[in-house]
Amino acid sequence: MDLFSHSWTALRTAVAELSDEDFAQPSGCTGWLVRDLVCHLVIDAQDVLITLVTPADTEPTRDAVSYWEVADTPPTGDDPLDALIVRLAAAYEEPWLLKFHLDDVGSAAGRAADLADPAVRVSTRDEVLTAADYLTAYVLEWTLHHLDLAAHLPDVAEPPAEGLARSRELLEQIAGAAFPASFSDKDALLIGTGRRPPTGAEKSDLADLAARLPLILG
Secondary structure, eight states, rough: OHHHHHHHHHHHHHTTTTTTGGSSBOOSSTOOHHHHHHHHHHHHHHHHHHHHHHHSSSSSSOTTTOOOEEEOOOOOOOOHHHHHHHHHHHHHHHHHHHHOOOOOOOOHHHHHHSOTTTTTTEEETTEEHHHHHHHHHHHHHHHHHHHHHHOOTTSSOOOOOOHHHHHHHHHHHHTSOOOOSOOOOHHHHHHHHHHOOOOOHHHHHHGGGGGGGOOOOO
């Protein structure tokens, strides 16, 4: 639960420190500028708020690992929801409006997470998880999007080391295999999710796991 808050605060802080010009730069998400990614984070924060106040009285059907679906093909940016995010982001017109909305909704999501009972069961996407598992799944979400934010912005601080390490653990559980010890946590996440291709040496180190990558999470 604390790691969720730490990762989320770091990501929101990174967005708050962006210049207006940064919002027009490409992000690490295919087809999205930084402004589109920040708009997506606003939607994510809303989802966190909605989920944490949507209790369930049945047994959990997912945990922090099985929460994630692995798609067969990488995103192209043409998905209707992805396209909607682009239109919504453009409607803000001024970067400060996006910053304000993320700070407003994002702060509320952070407070809701701090107040949540880890054992309570919540419902999202027609599945049931404990609040602890749901928020743990979002550590991976925040960490990957923090990397996306910084993909073409070298001055953006990297995600917290603890978030990178926990996200790597989650991705390895999703993959059912460990990444080579020679990989940093950041590289394991970038290569494992297809955010960058492995070098020849890295592909050799991956061995059989290379054929199963990338893991396209949704």
